[in-house]
Amino acid sequence: MEGKRILYVTTEMVPYFPENPMSSQALDLPKLMQSNGADVRIFMPRFGAINERRHQLHEVIRLSGMNMIINDLDQPLIIKVASVPGERLQVYFIDNDEYFKRKEVYGEDNQQFSDNDERSIFFAKGVLETVKKLNWKPDVVH
Template structure:
């Protein structure tokens, strides 16, 4: 049996970002998938907080050179890669970089603790960039595992603007919902800034609650399954999961990687090989 391909898209991952729910979860999950007969690709933003020399990042020229359009402006996409050793397993992590969006020495907030005004544009750039990068890979993922609010547009883009792209026709999209907070501080222009190709603001209505962006609600509308990544959620996000009719996995901590593998196989209607 050929290995199943899992695309792990995350806004954070140890040791490249500080230890939080998302970064520690992905750090445990990715190598576990690779050790359990799954072929993986990990993609995340190249924040300015990441020390390229320490982590030995280098540009992948054959993947770089694309331009991503955000609000009628072109932004160059640079792809970098690093190898991460995990005991007996070595895996590659790909970083999406752009000077306008990720060069700053902070992740989602500035030095004063204020969320960046352009976080919506940064998320749209990252999600579009992920899809275009995977197209350059020529690598059809069986599972697309999205971790964090910055990945929330990927289910929408894949099921609308990229719905005829052969590479993703068989992909199952799994959205992990965490209690983060940055998604609550996005610009009211989120829908306009996130439009793509022939899509309009109206197409992004599932991502809006009145004038307020609601990224998790939109992602759940277009995903195939959901994982509860954080044990405790606020009232709104807990209600989203309560009303959600998607296949759901509610497990965190040390048992999450093994449970996720089984969950993926279930979505693909396969038996887990012991």
């Protein structure tokens, strides 16, 4: 794994998300890959439940400011970044008020949000566009 560039994409990760098996593994795997010499970049959505002040998220102006067309709507892409406490890992957050500002993550009142498909597409396209802007080519996408 020495020298490999790994793009790690997740929707949940400790400490930004409540601890569960998926959110814990989403932190443990990149830590392990990095300790084995990989260059790891982590991306996740900036859901409304993530406290920007507590987790010290800040906008990356040079990566933000692009718009993406989703379902015939022009949506702004905002990129924020934070460092995982106690680790040498950075997390890039894909943000957009229309899709991710809500306090609930996937739905409310036992109903999924009707635009979860658009939200997922926006997130995936946002990751790809940001990686291009970073001029960073991953060897592995996880």
